[in-house]
Amino acid sequence: MNRQRRRKTENEKRAGERGQWASKTEYILVVAGNVVGLGNVWRFPYLCYKNGGGAFLVPYGLLAVVCGIPLFLLETSVGQYTQEGFITSWRKICPLAQGIGFGQLTISLCFFIYVLIEAWALFYLVFSFRSQLPWAHCENTWNTGEAIEYDSANPNLTHPFPALCVTSWVPCKFLLRRRVLAMSRGIEDLGSVRWDLALCLLACWVFCYFSIWKGVRSSGKVAYFTATFPYVMLLILLIRGLTLPGAWEGIYYYLYPDLKRLANLEVWIEAGSQIFFSYSLNAGTVNVLGSYNDYNNNCYKDCFWLCLLNSGTSFVAGFVVFSVLGFMAQKQGVTVDNVVESGPGLAFIAYPQATAMMPLPQFWSVCFFLMLILLTVDTNFVIVESVITTVSDMFPKLFRAPVRHEIFVLIICISSFLIQLTLVTELHSNFTPPTLLNRCFPRILLNRFHLGYC
Known part of the structure; x- marks a missing residue:
């Protein structure tokens, strides 16, 4: 009884110090x-389509019950x-296991790169307020004759280039490749900082700072908007x-059950990886957020x-994504699997x-990129808050x-912004168009966001 009372007093004192x-x-x-x-x-709907449609929900649901929820509860309970x-x-539970905590700290520091996706989305959001969307036409300064050459080399596009300008992938790909990423001649050519993209990155870090500068007292208030x-x-x-x-044709592709896929071990592996990725397991953030509970x-x-x-x-996001992909497929006169992306x-x-x-188009573009920004904002400031909390607890x-x-x-925040300025310079251009993003970013980003979609 005395031990429980003493533990309660210690916890109340620690909570008062930490918040x-x-x-x-x-x-x-x-x-x-x-x-x-x-x-x-951008990951679950594609995995569901790729791995058996509605049948993918069987391994996903089973692994969520067997692995996802128990581990989520375990990490929350530890914190x-x-x-x-x-x-x-970890030091308090088992001193020999505190190396796990240092591993999680290293991973969290690598995940600071998450803010780069937020900066790209903000960049596109600004473009969305133009009277004519830049990805809706090819009359842009960054579009060149290469667009026609690449288009004509694509066997799926058999019509003259001008007729396909709006409905082809070319304007969107060139906007990303030349205007946003500004591909350089090679990896030896670092190039200059893209100041428009750097300003978007700065805005993201400023928002992150004011979301966590007071600890959970400020991040809790921000989440009323960013999470809802x-x-x-x-x-x-x-x-x-x-x-x-x-x-509905797109939704059919999304959920059509292919029960034969359940015999494939890779389907179960991808279901498990999605659970761990989506539930933020083993990253340490769930632990830290739980530590501020009573x-x-x-x-x-x-x-x-x-x-x-x-x-x-x-599951609901899959309907959003594949309904739009079905619409695109009908507009272009192709099947849905020709426009599916992840x-x-x-x-x-x-x-x-x-x-x-x-x-x-401007309204729907604003809605989409605003949603994308808010989905990344919470994850970004929680990752940063987890690192700060962990270091603060080591040196209270x-x-x-x-x-x-x-x-x-x-x-x-300032040091992270300065370091990440190297990620908004011109990027290495030695690539084949379909694997554009696979060769542009650090391996940790490939693993985290599952960019190997092509």
Whole structure:
């Protein structure tokens, strides 16, 4: 009895020093914003289509119950029990295992690159307010004769180039390749900083700073908007997608069950990888967010509903994506499998092309890229907050004072921005067009975002 009372007193003292969520709602929103991200929109629908359609839901659901939810609960419980970041929590449970925490810290630092996707989406969002979308035509300064040469070399495009300018992939690909990424002559040619893209990157880091500068007191408030508004955008895009001609053909491709695929081990591996990726397992963020809960919080119920929300969002996002892809296929007179994309190819090539075909293209483009930005915002500031919390818990006397904490957060954000300026210079251009993104980014980005979609 005395031991329990002593433990409760210690936990209350530690919570007072570290801070706690102002309410259960803030915790739910921040965790939901963290786990519901790009993987739900640009990875799950493609994996479902690729691995048996509706049949893919069998291994996905089974592994979610067997692996996903239990591990999500375990990580949340460890954080809530220890009230520490992912290094000191392991040190407290088993000192020999604290190397796991250092591994998670390293991974989290690599995942700072997540903000780059947010910067690209912001860049496209600015373009979306133009009177004519730049990916809807080829009369841009970055389009050259190579577009005609590449188009004519594509056996799927048999009509004259001018007639296909809006409906082909060329404007979208060249916008990404030449205007956004500005491919250089080679890896030896670093090139200059793309200042327009650098300003977008700066805006993302400024938003990140003011989301976490007060710790969970500020991030909890920000999540009321960033975690809920994407669902408004998703609902709008869902309604619009289902009303497009050809939408149901796309949904048929998305959910058509191919039970033979269940005998393929690769299908089960990809279902498991999607669970770990989408639920943010083993990254340490779930641990850190749980550490700001009250010691006696009922995390069983929280974890179940958060995992259900995550998987449900993935499933609904598939209808949004494939209804639009079905519309694109009908417009171009091809089958859906010829326009299916995953990863950045979906977000920055396929979907922009689809918005250019719709009435009021600017509105639908704004909705999509605003949703994309808000899906990345939460994940980004939670990753940064996890690193800051972990370091602060290792050196509490040095970083827990409010002013010192704010300065430390500022240093982290500024240094990360300066380092990432190297990622908004001109990029290596030694590539084949269909594998554009596969050769442009660090291997860690390929693994994290599953860019090997071509």
